[in-house]
Amino acid sequence: MSQVRVLVGTRKGAFILTSDGKRQRWDVSGPHFGGWQIYHLKGSPADPSRLYASQSNDWFGQQIQRSDDGGKTWKPVGNKFVYDGVPGTHQWYDGTPHPWEFKRVWHLEPSLNDPDTVYAGAEDAALFRSSDGGQTWQEISGLRSHGTGPRWQPGAGGMCLHTILLDAKDPARIFIAISAAGAFRTDDAGKTWQPINRGLRSEFMPDPTAEVGHCVHRLAMHPSRPDVLFMQKHWDVMRSDDAGNNWHEVSGNLPTDFGFVIDVHAHEPETIYVVPIKSDSEHYPPEGKLRVYRSRTGGNEWEALASGLPQQDCYVNVLRDAMAVDSLDSCGIYFGTTGGQVYASPDAGDNWSPIVRDLPAVVAVEVQTLP
Amino acid sequence: MIRPMIRVVLPPHLRSLANVDRTVEIEVTGPVTQRTILDALETRYPMLRGTMRDHVTQQRRPLVRFFACEEDISHDSPDVLLPDAVASGVEPFFIIGAIAGGGRV
Numbered sequence A: 001m002s003q004v005r006v007l008v009g010t011r012k013g014a015f016i017l018t019s020d021g022k023r024q025r026w027d028v029s030g031p032h033f034g035g036w037q038i039y040h041l042k043g044s045p046a047d048p049s050r051l052y053a054s055q056s057n058d059w060f061g062q063q064i065q066r067s068d069d070g071g072k073t074w075k076p077v078g079n080k081f082v083y084d085g086v087p088g089t090h091q092w093y094d095g096t097p098h099p100w101e102f103k104r105v106w107h108l109e110p111s112l113n114d115p116d117t118v119y120a121g122a123e124d125a126a127l128f129r130s131s132d133g134g135q136t137w138q139e140i141s142g143l144r145s146h147g148t149g150p151r152w153q154p155g156a157g158g159m160c161l162h163t164i165l166l167d168a169k170d171p172a173r174i175f176i177a178i179s180a181a182g183a184f185r186t187d188d189a190g191k192t193w194q195p196i197n198r199g200l201r202s203e204f205m206p207d208p209t210a211e212v213g214h215c216v217h218r219l220a221m222h223p224s225r226p227d228v229l230f231m232q233k234h235w236d237v238m239r240s241d242d243a244g245n246n247w248h249e250v251s252g253n254l255p256t257d258f259g260f261v262i263d264v265h266a267h268e269p270e271t272i273y274v275v276p277i278k279s280d281s282e283h284y285p286p287e288g289k290l291r292v293y294r295s296r297t298g299g300n301e302w303e304a305l306a307s308g309l310p311q312q313d314c315y316v317n318v319l320r321d322a323m324a325v326d327s328l329d330s331c332g333i334y335f336g337t338t339g340g341q342v343y344a345s346p347d348a349g350d351n352w353s354p355i356v357r358d359l360p361a362v363v364a365v366e367v368q369t370l371p
Numbered sequence B: 001m002i003r004p005m006i007r008v009v010l011p012p013h014l015r016s017l018a019n020v021d022r023t024v025e026i027e028v029t030g031p032v033t034q035r036t037i038l039d040a041l042e043t044r045y046p047m048l049r050g051t052m053r054d055h056v057t058q059q060r061r062p063l064v065r066f067f068a069c070e071e072d073i074s075h076d077s078p079d080v081l082l083p084d085a086v087a088s089g090v091e092p093f094f095i096i097g098a099i100a101g102g103g104r105v
Helices: B012-018 B034-044
Strands: A003-010 A013-020 A027-032 A037-043 A051-057 A061-067 A089-091 A097-099 A104-110 A118-123 A126-130 A160-166 A174-179 A182-186 A216-221 A229-233 A237-240 A258-264 A272-277 A292-295 A303-305 A323-325 A333-336 A342-345 A353-356 A362-370 B006-009 B023-026 B064-068 B093-097
Touching: A003 A051, A003 A333, A003 A342, A013 A037, A013 A353, A037 A362, A051 A104, A061 A104, A104 A160, A126 A160, A160 A216, A174 A216, A182 A216, A229 A258, A258 A323, A333 A362, B006 B034, B023 B034
Parallel strands: A037 A104, A216 A258, A323 A362, B006 B093
Antiparallel strands: A003 A013, A003 A037, A003 A362, A013 A027, A037 A051, A051 A061, A089 A097, A104 A118, A118 A126, A118 A160, A160 A174, A174 A182, A216 A229, A229 A237, A258 A272, A272 A292, A292 A303, A323 A333, A333 A342, A342 A353, B006 B023, B064 B093
16 A cells, blocks of 8 residues: 655754555654754655755754665765855845855755755755765856846845756756746756746836846646746746746735745646735734635636634744645645644645644655655 | 873764764874864764864854863864863863854744
C-alpha cells in the first residue's frame, strides 16, 4: 500500500509525518535539528530516500543537511555559498545601493532525475546548484548578472529566491521567483535569464507595471503543463498560459487576493488552491476563519473549503512554502500554519483535519508519495 | 613534550550540529590564538566551518562571541596569544551565541 511522508520545516526544527494511503493515522518524528530554523526540506523525485534540508539561524548561519534513508539519519554537507565574482549591489529598502550578502537558503529543489543534483534559492537572491549531493555549491550567476539585479529590492521578509520550478519536459528550462523582484525564466539551463513579469501590476511601485520589482510570493505549475503557471503575488492571483511571457489576473471572487501559497491538484491541472490572507498588514485569514479556496477552472471562480478548519478566532498565517499535494488517486492537500498546525485533506480539499498541532510556527510543508 | 589539550565550550546549537558535549578537547599546534583554536576545531569538526566565522573573509560572525578567563575577547585580533590558563587547558575557551533578543525567531 502506498505511503505518504510529509516533511515539515518550522522555526525550531523539522518534523516528519508518515501515514499509509488512507491518511488517517499519522506518526510524527522530530524535532530534527531542534532549535534551528528549517526554512525548507524536500525529497528527491529520483530517489525518495534522499532528502535535503536547509537549516539556519541568525547566530551560526547556514547548514545543509542530507538524509539518505528517508529522514531517519542526517549528515551536514556543504554550507559554503559564495557569490560568483564581484557580488555588486541591489537596492536597499530606501532605494540606495546595497551589497549582496548571503544570509540563508529559503528553498531546496532536487533535480527531477539525479539525486545528487539540487538547486538552492538564497537570500540575498541568488540561485545555487550542487551536483555532488550538497557537498559543494556553485552560483548560477547568469540570473543576477542578466541586467536587472541592481533594481531588485528586498520584501519585508528579505530579498529571497523562494520558488524554483523545474520543467519536466524541457530540462533546460527553469522558473524562479524572488521577493521583491519578480519571476524569471531560463531556457538554456541557467546561462541566460529573462524577467517574465508582463501583466503584473503592483501599486506600491513607482511604475506599477515595471519589468522588475514585483513582490511575487509563490509560483506553481502542473508537471504535465509546464507552460501554464499560477502565481500568488503580494496582492493578486495571476495566471500565465505562455510560460510567463504574459500574465492575467484570476483572483475572481476571492474574498481577498493577498496570500502566500498557491498549488495545483496532482491530477487536475486546472484545479488550484490558495489560502486568502486579509491584507499585507494583517497576516491572518479574513473574519478569523481559516479557509482554503479552490478553483476548478484555473482561476476566477473560487469556492471556499472550510470543513474541518477553524471557523472562528483563527489568526494564523500560511507561509509561502507551506502547502503541498500528494499524488495518490484521491489527491491529498496539505498546509501548515504559523500556529503550528499541519492540516490535511485526503479528498482534494473537501474535508480537512489537523494531522499534527502545536508545533513551532510552520515555514514549509512538502509531501512525498511513496510506493 | 606532550602538549596540553585546549578545552573549548560550545554553545548548544553547535553542540547539536557537531553531535558533541558541552566541552570538547582539541590539540593546537603552535601559538594558541583564536585563529589556531578555530582552525583546529574546524579540522576536527568540519560541519562547524562557516558557523563561527565567514568561510571566505574569516571574520567572526556578528552574533558569535569569544570569552577567555572571564574576559570578552571577541574584538581582539584573532592572532593575539590567549592567556596561559587557556593554552595550558586550565581554563576553557568559550564560544557563545550573543544574547540578542529573540522576538523574531
